[in-house]
Amino acid sequence: xxxxxSGFDPSASSLAGGxxxxxxxxLLSVRSSIDNIDATLVYLLAERFKATQxxxxxxxxxxLPAGDPQREAAQIARLRMLAEEAQLDPAFAEKFLNFIISxxxxxxxxxxxxxxxxxxxxxxx
Amino acid sequence: xxxxxSGFDPSASSLAGGxxxxxxxxLLSVRSSIDNIDATLVYLLAERFKATQxxxxxxxxxxLPAGDPQREAAQIARLRMLAEEAQLDPAFAEKFLNFIISxxxxxxxxxxxxxxxxxxxxxxx
Numbered sequence: 001x002x003x004x005x006s007g008f009d010p011s012a013s014s015l016a017g018g019x020x021x022x023x024x025x026x027l028l029s030v031r032s033s034i035d036n037i038d039a040t041l042v043y044l045l046a047e048r049f050k051a052t053q054x055x056x057x058x059x060x061x062x063x064l065p066a067g068d069p070q071r072e073a074a075q076i077a078r079l080r081m082l083a084e085e086a087q088l089d090p091a092f093a094e095k096f097l098n099f100i101i102s103x104x105x106x107x108x109x110x111x112x113x114x115x116x117x118x119x120x121x122x123x124x125x
Numbered sequence: 126x127x128x129x130x131s132g133f134d135p136s137a138s139s140l141a142g143g144x145x146x147x148x149x150x151x152l153l154s155v156r157s158s159i160d161n162i163d164a165t166l167v168y169l170l171a172e173r174f175k176a177t178q179x180x181x182x183x184x185x186x187x188x189l190p191a192g193d194p195q196r197e198a199a200q201i202a203r204l205r206m207l208a209e210e211a212q213l214d215p216a217f218a219e220k221f222l223n224f225i226i227s228x229x230x231x232x233x234x235x236x237x238x239x240x241x242x243x244x245x246x247x248x249x250x
Contacts, residue, residue, distance in 0.1 A: 006206050012199035015189055023187050030179050031196070037173045038200065039207055042218055044169070046211035048162045054155050062148050064140055071156070074137035075163065081131050082164055086171035092228060093167055099224055103217060 010035060048100070049107070056108040060115050066108035072101060135160060173225070174232070181233040185240050191233035197226060 003009075011028055019027070059066065076094050083093035128134075136153055144152075184191060201219050208218035 006203060008203040008206070009199055012195045014193050014195040019187065019189065023183065027180060027183055030176050030183070034173060034176045034180075035200075035203070037169060037176065038204060038222070041166070041169060041173070041221075042204055042207045042213060043211050044162060044166060045218070045221065046208070046213035048159060048166070049213060051155050051159045051162065055152060055159075058148065058152055058155070062144065064144065068139050070137045070139040074134055075160075078131060078133040078160070079163060079167055081133070082167045083171070086168050088167060088171035088174060093170070096166075096170065096224075097163070099221075 045100075049104070052104045052107065053111075056104075056111040059108060060112045066105050066112060075101075170225075174229070177229045177232065178236075181229075181236040184233060185237045191230050191237060200226075 010032055013024075013027075015024070015027075056066075058064075076097055079093045079097050080090035083090040135157055138149075138152075140149070140152075181191075183189075201222055204218045204222050205215040208215040
């Protein structure tokens with residue numbers, strides 16, 4: 001069934017043809033949990049970027065560098081420990097945080113560049 | 126203050142020297158929210174991998190391919206829509222899902238390889 005609002009079809013699959021109905025039913029049941037988790041992840045990531053956006057503005061206002069190596073090292077060590085508690089691969093947790101941090105640093109640099117007078121008003125001849 | 130259990134120092138920073146105390150206090154306050162969000166993300170990702178692990182075993186048992194292009198296309202379209210609602214960059218949401226999916230496919234392939242008789246018992250001469 002396609003959702004009327006979003007056009008999302010939770011049963012979309014390239015497998016449909018050759019799969020027994022009871023296997024497909026179990027697959028769709030687990031996938032529906034994955035879809036709920038993914039929506040939560042998106043809203044949580046949005047909230048995280050709102051927080052790092054505040055950090056970015058704070059850093060730009062006070063001319064602080066976009067990156068903070070000691071903070072990042074402490075975050076990575078903590079996330080690896082939390083990952084072990086959660087039975088998530090710590091190497092994956094570290095890769096994940098690096099993925100997020102590189103996006104955050106990109107945002108901070110954009111905020112900082114937008115604050116420079118010569119950067120406002122778009123490109124010049 | 127360093128946490129006794131984890132050794133995590135939420136105020137670790139390379140900036141400390143040249144920053145006004147009130148700016149540092151605001152920075153640490155936002156960072157403490159980021160740390161809470163990150164712990165939630167780790168536990169949520171762990172739960173997501175538990176679900177995809179179940180999908181992986183189901184696929185391996187029934188000889189289904191690790192990837193499912195139509196499912197992935199539907200997931201990406203939905204996450205982009207959710208990202209817009211959450212005011213998160215939809216391109217980032219798509220990059221994020223691809224990052225997760227490539228890890229999941231790696232897991233599924235590992236599950237499927239471990240089930241082949243010649244793969245059990247480690248490498249042979």
